[in-house]
Amino acid sequence: MTAIRVSALRKTYGANVAVDDVSFTVSAGETFGVVGHNGAGKTSTVECLSGLRRPDGGSIEVLGLDPARRRRALAERIGVQLQEAGLPDRLKVAEALRLFAAFYRRPDDWRQVMERWGLAPLARKAYGDLSGGQRQRLQIALALVGSPELVILDELTTGLDPVARRETWALVGELKAAGVTVVLVSHFMDEAEALCDRIAVFARGRIISLGTAAELMTATGTNSLDEAYLELVR
Amino acid sequence: MRAFARMSATELTLLSRDPGTLFFMVAFPLMLLVLHTGSERIAVLVPSYLAMILAIGGISALPGFVVTYRERKVLRRLATTPIAPLAVLAAQVVAQLVMGLAGAAIIVVAALAAFGVDAPAHPAPLALAFVLTVLMTCSLGFLIAAVARTVRVADLLGLMIMFPMIFLSGAAIPREGLPPSLRAIGEYLPLGPAVTALREGWAGTPTALPLLALTGIIVASTVISAALFRWE
Incomplete structure (x- = not known):
């Protein structure tokens, strides 16, 4: 079952293109990672998913609803940490x-x-x-x-000490065990690797690679997700 | 409805934890009343102070609260939940109304019990004037919150608008004691009709004009705030 379907999403702020032709799907129960530099389009994308922003192009379905048109109905069924x-x-x-x-x-x-x-x-x-x-x-x-049924966690552990980070990871693990679909935005590769079933790597408003941590490493011929990421955004 | 009720109760709790609000809306008016012990003007001061209490809350305290919510992204966080955005703002008005009633209850009880002031002559028009004054001062507060970009500016604007207004319009001191030119200015300020309506409801002859003026200010101020207000 598909929890999120994004196709050809585009979001601009004046002349600045924040998100450009982004497409992906997330299955129900999956923990989906969104990684990338600051300004890569991660936050704009999840803001469109949660109905906080209206896309300038493309289409989004979250739990079968269009977030821009059905914000309140969707808000009943999703949880967002901003x-x-x-x-x-x-x-x-x-x-x-x-x-x-x-x-x-x-x-x-x-x-x-x-x-x-x-x-x-x-x-x-x-x-x-x-x-x-x-x-x-x-x-x-x-x-x-x-x-x-679905939670969006944006920069969950930024600014936390290592102990608090690990504790937070354990909490996300519990969500996953409970069958909740999770979209996890992060710029920590170890976090994405530890928690996410699949990872979308964002750069300059686009998804430049999408797969499991192992797939991303294989595709780049590297043996850590950190190295794979650096290789991809180079 | 449950969301709105809980939001209002929470805003009231937060307001009651704000030392400035607690002092200026609840304790300060009683202090002023005590300072006028024995004065013949006390019967005029009591309804005027009702306007002062509501102006302090709605015009000077409310903008800081609302702009803090915008600055700290509380409004944004709430926008990801099912509560209606307007319910979030309306809860501020409910909190101001209840806090205003608490401040009013204290000076009214003191005035009747200890200062020998006669009970209000026209309770229904007085109640209407009170509610309209709450809405008017809050609508001005939202207008300030709409134009102020930072909490500092919101607080400063609130004080700069509230203070001259409570003195010129006769809310903090009887307008009879003002020089005629200043008194004329005060009658054109938004709090002018509030003081008039509250005084008429307490001891005079209630008239429609100040109530209509208050309604007009509420509508105009709300329309402008709605057009200018930014949620983030």
């Missing part, structure tokens, strides 16, 4: 989860979500007082409280 998105400093962890749960028709029990993601000890802590890793953990929990 790069650099914050919450009010004085909002407490439990309040944030309870608030977000109220947005959805069939949410998970927010107390259970808080428990499951190890946030219960932080329940009464204000967002402004959380560490980077704790904020990220909360953002993932908020993306999941609506019980989504």
Whole structure:
């Protein structure tokens, strides 16, 4: 079953072409990696997937819906963690989860979500007082409280220390085990290799290579994904 | 509806955790009232202070909240959930209304119980004037939030607009004490009809003109804000 179908996607900002003729599909239950330099078109692509931006060309179907036209219907069924998105400093962890749960028709029990993601000890802590890793953990929990079929995670571990990064990876592994489709945007190759079934390498607004980590290495004659990536974007 | 109710409750909680709001909307008006103990003007001051409380909240506090949400990408984060964007902004108005009612309740109870002020003569027109004043001050707040690009600018504009307005329009001091030229200016400021409507509802003869003026300001300000407002 196909969860995402993107064909000939194009997104421009004035004269700047951010995404140019991008096509890919993601199967239900797959963890799909989107990697590339800053400005390669990753974020614009996932913003179009989540309905935040309207494409200038091509077509997108997410869970059978056009995100630009059915933003709210789609929002019921997907969870999004956005790069650099914050919450009010004085909002407490439990309040944030309870608030977000109220947005959805069939949410998970927010107390259970808080428990499951190890946030219960932080329940009464204000967002402004959380560490980077704790904020990220909360953002993932908020993306999941609506019980989504698909989650989009943008720059999930940027700015986290190695311990927090590994913990976050384990959380993504749990999602995968639960059968949730995951789109993971990253510029860390080790992360993409550890978590993703397939990886799309973006450069200058296009997908220049798409496959499993092993396929990307074979195609480039390299033996690490880092080297394969450098070879591809060269 | 559940999303809107929860959003409103959350915004009210956040507003009540803001020390500036708590002081200026709830404690400060009572302080001013106490300072006027024994004054003959106290019966005029009470309805005027209602306008002052709502102006402090809607015009000077609300823009900073909204622009912080834009700057910190909270609005963007919410746009990926099923809540309607307008519900997010409307929740700010509900929070201002409830906080305004709390501040109002304190000075009204104090005025009636401790300062011997007569109870409002026309409760229904007074309530209508109060609600329209909340909507008017919030609509000006959204207008400031629409034009301000940063939180600093939003806060500064809010204060620069709110302060002269509460003095010139007779919300913080009785307009009878102002020189005629300043008083004339105050009557043309958006808070002017609010003070008039609230005073008429409390002790005078309610008239339609200030209520219509408030409605006109709400509509105009909302239309302009909607055209200029940026979500990111």
